Amino acid sequence: MQTFLIFLVAIFGYAEYFLFGRGQTYRPIVMCAVTGLALGDFKAGIIIGAQMELAFIGVQEIGLSTPQDMVSASIIGTAIAIRTNGSFSTAIAFGLPISMLVLFVQNLVYILISPLFVQKCEDIAGKGETKKFSRWAFWGGTLLHFGPSIILVTVTFVLGNYFAKTIMSFIPKFVQDGLVIASGILPAFGFAMLLEMIMKKDVFPFFFVGFLMAAYLKIPIIGIAFFGVVIVAIMYFRDEQNKNNQKEEVSTDEDDDF
Amino acid sequence: MKMMTSSNLKKKDFVKAFWRTFSMGASWEFSKQLGVGYAYAMTPLLEKIFKDKPDKLKESLKRNTEFFNVSNFCSSSIMGITASMEEKYAVDDDFDPTTISSIKASLMGPLSAIGDSLMMSTWRIICTSIAAAFALKGNVLGPLLFILAYNIPCTLIRWYGLKYGYTMGVSFFDKLSSSDIIGKLSHYSSILGMIVIGAMTSSYVVMKTPVSFGKGGAKLSLQSDVFNQIIPGLLPLVATFIMYKLLKKGVSVGWIILGTFVLGVICSYFHLLSV
Numbered sequence: 001m002q003t004f005l006i007f008l009v010a011i012f013g014y015a016e017y018f019l020f021g022r023g024q025t026y027r028p029i030v031m032c033a034v035t036g037l038a039l040g041d042f043k044a045g046i047i048i049g050a051q052m053e054l055a056f057i058g059v060q061e062i063g064l065s066t067p068q069d070m071v072s073a074s075i076i077g078t079a080i081a082i083r084t085n086g087s088f089s090t091a092i093a094f095g096l097p098i099s100m101l102v103l104f105v106q107n108l109v110y111i112l113i114s115p116l117f118v119q120k121c122e123d124i125a126g127k128g129e130t131k132k133f134s135r136w137a138f139w140g141g142t143l144l145h146f147g148p149s150i151i152l153v154t155v156t157f158v159l160g161n162y163f164a165k166t167i168m169s170f171i172p173k174f175v176q177d178g179l180v181i182a183s184g185i186l187p188a189f190g191f192a193m194l195l196e197m198i199m200k201k202d203v204f205p206f207f208f209v210g211f212l213m214a215a216y217l218k219i220p221i222i223g224i225a226f227f228g229v230v231i232v233a234i235m236y237f238r239d240e241q242n243k244n245n246q247k248e249e250v251s252t253d254e255d256d257d258f
Numbered sequence: 259m260k261m262m263t264s265s266n267l268k269k270k271d272f273v274k275a276f277w278r279t280f281s282m283g284a285s286w287e288f289s290k291q292l293g294v295g296y297a298y299a300m301t302p303l304l305e306k307i308f309k310d311k312p313d314k315l316k317e318s319l320k321r322n323t324e325f326f327n328v329s330n331f332c333s334s335s336i337m338g339i340t341a342s343m344e345e346k347y348a349v350d351d352d353f354d355p356t357t358i359s360s361i362k363a364s365l366m367g368p369l370s371a372i373g374d375s376l377m378m379s380t381w382r383i384i385c386t387s388i389a390a391a392f393a394l395k396g397n398v399l400g401p402l403l404f405i406l407a408y409n410i411p412c413t414l415i416r417w418y419g420l421k422y423g424y425t426m427g428v429s430f431f432d433k434l435s436s437s438d439i440i441g442k443l444s445h446y447s448s449i450l451g452m453i454v455i456g457a458m459t460s461s462y463v464v465m466k467t468p469v470s471f472g473k474g475g476a477k478l479s480l481q482s483d484v485f486n487q488i489i490p491g492l493l494p495l496v497a498t499f500i501m502y503k504l505l506k507k508g509v510s511v512g513w514i515i516l517g518t519f520v521l522g523v524i525c526s527y528f529h530l531l532s533v
Contacts, residue, residue: 021280021416022330023409024382029393033401043396050393050400054462057386059511060378067511096515114287121285121294122323128316130301137298141285174526180533182522184464185497189514191459192501194451197379199502203445203452210456215491221391221457225384228453232446 003158005038006075010153013071014146018138028052031074032091041082048078051088052095055186058193069106072153073099079157080164089179092186094164098156102149109148117144206231265345266306267424274302275341276420279334290325296333297322303341307348318344321355328366329373331412331419336365338423339430365431372415372440380447382408387454390462463494468532 012034016026024030029049036045052074059068077095084090117140124133195207213219213227282295300322308315328336340358347353385407393400422430470479478484485492504514525531 016283017286018281018284021412022283023405023412025405027386027404029386029389029404030401033393033398042398046393046398046400047396050390053386053393054390054458057383057458060382093519100512110288115289118285118287118290118294118323121297122320125294125297125323126316126320128312128319130305130315130319133319134298134301137285137294138281141294142281145284145286175523177533178523178526179519180522181465181526181531182519184533185518185522186515188459188463188465188494188497189501189518191455191463191498192505193511194379194383194455195498195502196505198375198448198451200448203449206449206452207456207459210453210458211460211491211495212456214457214460215489219457221387221454221461224457225388225450225454228450231453232450235449236442236446 002039003154006035006079006157007150007154009034009038009075010071010150013075013153014149016071018142018146026071028056028070028074031071032078035075035078036082039079039082044082045078048081048088048091049074051183051187052077052091055092055183055190057187057190058197059190069099069103069149071099072102072149072156075153076156076160080160083161084164084168086168087180087183089176089183090168092183093179094160098160101156102152105148105152106145109145113144117141266309267303267341267345268306271302271306272420272424275299275337276334276417278302279330279337279416279420282330282333290323291327292330292333293323293326296326296337299333300337300341303337304344307341307344311348314348317355318347321359324359324362326362326366328369329378331377331416332369332373334416335369335419335423335430336362338420338425339365339428341424342427361428368431368440371444376440376444376447377408377412380444380451381411383451384447384454387458390458394462459494459498460491463491463497465493465497466532467493468529 009031013026013031016022016024029052032049032052033042033046036042036048039045056068056070056073059070061067073092073095075095076098077091080094081087081091117136121133121136121140124136209231210224210228213224214221219227278299278301282292282299285294285298286292287294297319301319304315304318304322308318326333340362343358343361347355347358385404389400389404389407391400392403426433467481467485469481470477472478489495501514522531526533
């Protein structure tokens with residue numbers, strides 16, 4: 001029964017690409033929670049999801065790059081963590097290697113089979129067979145690109161159930177603690193990736209506005225986000241005013257000429 | 259929706275195309291990217307536009323599988339614009355369909371600016387930062403808020419982009435780019451993004467050191483007596499910037515994650531950092 005539920009969860013996860021129009025439901029904050037719900041520990045799933053989300057917050061797929069398969073990392077990681085009464089550190093220690101395997105299989109399909117599939121779709125399109133083309137583009141694409149990953153996740157879930165506890169019992173205490181420490185640091189990596197994406201000199205000081213408000217004033221994130229909105233609004237109106245003033249100056253200069 | 263008088267397209271055709279945009283990614287492939295998906299989403303519209311012109315339907319469907327890539331929810335705006343052009347092509351034999359291809363290509367870049375940097379990189383992060391505060395406590399509001407806050411604006415853009423793209427044609431996009439709305443939005447939202455990332459660095463990175471100097475009453479704990487008094491969150495701040503520098507130098511994601519685990523185990527063994 002659980003295996004079937006995980007199978008459904010995997011379909012839900014990869015539906016991000018073929019049904020949910022990149023609605024970001026594939027992210028750990030959603031996927032770990034759904035996995036937790038399926039395995040009967042919703043709360044643990046939500047918490048693990050939040051922690052994994054922060055570690056992966058900088059991972060996003062733009063165009064070509066598929067840096068990480070977050071769906072399988074979330075499902076397998078959360079499943080094993082719940083099974084072994086572990087936490088986020090267990091989830092990421094098991095989830096990451098599995099996700100690399102899944103990513104490898106995905107890339108094999110994309111490199112070896114997808115070009116042939118696309119060729120076939122084009123041929124059908126060229127004949128103007130709209131119904132057949134629609135079936136191929138949707139069902140063909142879905143089964144070819146996501147079927148293998150869905151099956152792989154389900155199989156590793158079954159295997160993980162058998163082996164996870166044994167593996168965990170072989171890992172010494174200080175290593176397990178080390179994993180917990182590392183998982184506390186990992187969000188720093190997530191934020192570093194974000195900085196790399198949006199960092200520009202003129203917006204860099206604002207990083208410290210947020211940092212200092214949280215560090216010294218202990219304002220919760222939601223409060224800081226609202227402060228941020230106010231700051232941006234003030235800046236916007238000042239910018240607009242400056243623009244208008246400049247315009248007025250130009251026009252008075254013209255008046256002086258007369 | 260207001261229709262051109264000569265148009266075969268009805269609202270239900272647009273609704274069909276709208277739903278199909280959610281599934282564009284199924285046929286994603288390295289060389290053509292969303293090309294086949296774009297043609298798939300356009301099919302309900304093309305079927306109607308070229309109802310009595312099977313030759314042009316074949317040409318158009320095949321042509322629409324060409325390379326295409328833009329953030330998923332932004333694609334509908336381009337679909338709306340090109341649908342109005344395909345209609346011209348259907349009735350005018352002198353209309354050169356390669357114009358449609360070049361318009362498509364020229365719209366991808368600017369629209370990706372909205373899609374990727376504004377929504378995916380910035381708005382998603384603001385959503386995550388707030389949702390994570392709930393989710394870390396095990397509150398189901400976390401994931402729910404995240405899904406809703408991210409998808410409601412995206413879905414509105416998806417529907418109204420299709421609608422106004424079609425009714426206004428290319429002028430829709432001219433209006434958008436001439437007023438520099440996109441540039442301003444990116445600028446202000448990146449400021450908001452930076453504030454939130456700074457706040458998260460302080461709140462969500464967990465690093466504590468058990469190191470202390472001296473004994474008994476003169477004991478000086480590095481964490482509670484030094485760091486917390488002067489700069490709370492110094493360790494997370496330093497860690498974040500070291501990782502940022504590593505990324506800048508081109509160190510790969512896998513190595514940094516592995517390195518973090520190795521560092522964690524070493525610090526655990528020598529009691530430099532604590533759980």
